[in-house]
Amino acid sequence: MAKRRTSPAGGRAATAEQVVRARGVVVEVPGRRLADGLELAVAPGESVALMGPSGSGKTTVLNTLAGLVRPAAGTVEIGGEPIGDATPDRAAAMRLTGIGMVFQFGELMPELDVLENVALPAAFAGLDEAADRARRLLERVGLVGFEERAPEELSGGEAQRAAIARALVCAPRLVLADEPTGALDEANARRVTAVLLDACRAADAALVVATHDPAVAAAMDRTLLLRDGRLHPLPAPTTEPAPAADR
Numbered sequence: 132m133a134k135r136r137t138s139p140a141g142g143r144a145a146t147a148e149q150v151v152r153a154r155g156v157v158v159e160v161p162g163r164r165l166a167d168g169l170e171l172a173v174a175p176g177e178s179v180a181l182m183g184p185s186g187s188g189k190t191t192v193l194n195t196l197a198g199l200v201r202p203a204a205g206t207v208e209i210g211g212e213p214i215g216d217a218t219p220d221r222a223a224a225m226r227l228t229g230i231g232m233v234f235q236f237g238e239l240m241p242e243l244d245v246l247e248n249v250a251l252p253a254a255f256a257g258l259d260e261a262a263d264r265a266r267r268l269l270e271r272v273g274l275v276g277f278e279e280r281a282p283e284e285l286s287g288g289e290a291q292r293a294a295i296a297r298a299l300v301c302a303p304r305l306v307l308a309d310e311p312t313g314a315l316d317e318a319n320a321r322r323v324t325a326v327l328l329d330a331c332r333a334a335d336a337a338l339v340v341a342t343h344d345p346a347v348a349a350a351m352d353r354t355l356l357l358r359d360g361r362l363h364p365l366p367a368p369t370t371e372p373a374p375a376a377d378r
């Protein structure tokens with residue numbers, strides 16, 4: 132596992148090589164400012180946990196990085212290209228091949244089998260050998276033999292591992308995961324976290340994970356706390372049992 136870094140919200144020294152870079156981002160919803168000059172930079176292969184209380188705006192920040200929410204001010208660049216100002220078609224194209232997304236409940240398409248689900252974005256993107264790419268990723272996430280199963284035949288953890296394979300099938304630069312372990316028991320949460328990290332590092336993809344789970348955050352290179360519309364570096368959360376109090 133890569134060593135944790137204790138760098139500011141901007142991450143490693145900001146360079147043109149950052150996969151995703153947010154500068155001065157402001158996002159408002161009626162009556163509230165969820166991002167208020169938010170800064171973020173994530174490098175290839177780096178993993179970042181995004182923590183914060185329920186309602187603090189984590190999902191909204193992920194959606195802004197994905198170009199699904201347009202900031203009122205500031206910029207988001209993916210691989211140096213602004214996504215917030217892109218036309219809807221260009222933003223969709225950037226998402227299809229440049230950004231993989233993982234949600235809390237997998238969100239696999241029920242009428243497709245596992246292999247078809249994983250291959251679908253690659254087929255949409257017109258990439259060669261979509262099924263072969265999907266098979267290789269299913270192997271990486273430990274789902275060999277599950278290719279022809281229906282999503283309803285999968286456990287929650289298996290569905291999440293298939294969703295991780297799908298997120299990576301177009302070899303995106305960036306993976307955004309919103310509470311990917313929120314619906315899993317502890318053992319499955321640990322396995323899904325390890326699979327997500329392993330798959331992103333193998334692909335040299337940057338990973339941003341919104342999570343409430345300190346164990347998930349502890350596995351990432353950095354943890355950032357969303358507070359007052361900005362991201363603040365947090366020390367590594369500990370998942371060790373607290374030492375017994377002196378008697």
Ligand SMILES: Nc1ncnc2c1ncn2[C@@H]1O[C@H](COP(=O)(O)OP(=O)(O)OP(=O)(O)O)[C@@H](O)[C@H]1O
Pocket residue numbers: 160161165183184185186187188189190191192
């Ligand atoms: N389009 C919108 N219009 C109005 N309010 C919105 C909109 N999008 C988000 N909000 C509100 O903004 C706040 C932040 O929502 P968001 O889902 O980003 O938080 P979160 O930190 O991901 O929460 P949780 O941890 O519970 O998933 C919430 O109060 C939500 O109701």
